[in-house]
Amino acid sequence: MRLSVLGAGAVGPAAAALAASRGHEVTLWSPSGAGTAGIGTSIEAEGAVAGDIPLRTAPDLADAFRGADAALLAVPAYAFPSVLPRIAAVLPPGLPLLIAPAASLSPLALDALLAARGAPAARAPIGAMATTPVTARRLSPGRVRVAAVRAAVDMAAIPAASAGEMGALATALFGHACPLAPHALHAGLANANPIIHAVLALTNVTRIEKAEEWPQYGLMTPAACRMMERLSAERAALAGSFGIAVLGLDESLHRANGVPMGPLHEMAAAIAASRGAVTGPAAMETRYVTEDVPYGLAFYLWLARGRGIPMPVTEAVVTALETLWGRDLRANPLLRQLDPAGLEEALREGLGRKA
Structure with a gap:
């Protein structure tokens, strides 16, 4: 699949490396631009994922979403108030988005923003992951250490009935199991x-x-x-x-x-x-x-x-x-x-x- 990873601290690049190592095409976007500065056409991963991993960086959100089959949002919770409105402004209605971790009802907050902007009722679900697919540390602009790849990450969704669909998507991208949770509040309380x-x-x-x-x-x-x-x-x-x-x-x-x-x-x-x-x-x-x-x-x-x-x-x-x-x-x-x-x-x- 073509995956857009939103967030370029440590977890975003590490999740991008993991997905790319599993054969997916990955685009990485940084909200400030600083996280992708110094990355060319690949990132060097070490630890649980190792090698020179190919990826593409995007200059803006619209470019990151262009041609994507799925997206992962991996930013600190304190970045949600500034990043979610930017996503709501350009998120394609048919593009499923995973949020990891989905702290503090962030998937529902994004859904409220989409509704306020007149997004169609039949838009793609939003996945609420209880935690991130990996733990990681950024070593330099072009290097990331993937400390661990999680074996399982609980999954819920907005709407709640889409949890199975979003869990299957996350498993295809990152390989971990996705025990299903009844609704997105579970993700906000599980971490x-x-x-x-x-x-x-x-x-x-x-x-x-x-x-x-x-x-x-x-x-x-x-x-x-x-x-x-x-x-x-x-x-x-x-x-x-x-x-x-x-x-x-x-x-x-x-x-x-x-x-x-x-x-x-x-x-x-x-x-x-x-x-x-x-x-x-x-x-x-x-x-x-x-x-x-x-x-x-x-x-x-x-x-x-x-x-x-x-x-x-x-x-x-x-x-x-x-x-x-x-x-x-x-x-x-x-x-x-x-x-x-x-x-x-x-x-x-x-x-x-x-x-």
Whole structure:
């Protein structure tokens, strides 16, 4: 297939390399242009995908979409408010789009933008992936390290009945299994990173502020893991109120890293032993807080208020991080155009898709 990958940080180029290694033609687009600067007609991949991988870069979105059979959006959640309107303006009605990860109801937010722009009711579905097809690190403009290719990524869709179709598309592109989820909210709640990252930031804030080097898996101590598990339990109760189940943190770590199941701190120690010292953030301007709180934990609180569900530990962690970072961490522009009262029908049918 001809795949358009939107986003050229680390995950976008790595996913592009994976798809190209499986025989697909890939075009890479960067929202700022910086991510594709220095890339010619190929990118050098190492790790789980290796070799000089051919791809094409696109100067603009219209060019990226031209002739494409499918698209993957892989940008940080904080980029959604600026990138989704640009996509809605030029997305071909028949082009299926996967969002990885589909944080904070981003597929529904895009559907609302498309409806507002008068997109036809019979437009292609939007795939909501619970996480990314790969984990990766960008080494230089022309090099990316693919740390891992995921064995499975949960898939939902807008409209919900299209999950199987979008799962088959993702499997064809990237090779991983796609367990199906009932609706796109599952993807917004399934990712374990907001919980793990928020607690790591909270418990290591002085290390971050002093720009120290610290091993994040090595510092998932029993005490830190207790807090993570409390947050995970509150998230599970919230998900259950919508009739969905999300993976526990242990299953998430097992899927992502292949370590045996067990107590969370022991799994983290096993990851540290197998992968070496994966360092945590060393600057206060870190996505562990600026992305994973507004589009993760604070998003859970927005949902919980609409359901009347208490989440006291989550509320306390968000408040503590706001105090430590000295900023509002609850602002989420994606939610402004969504009505909590009509959420379940919108998740099921999409927005503006009825003729």
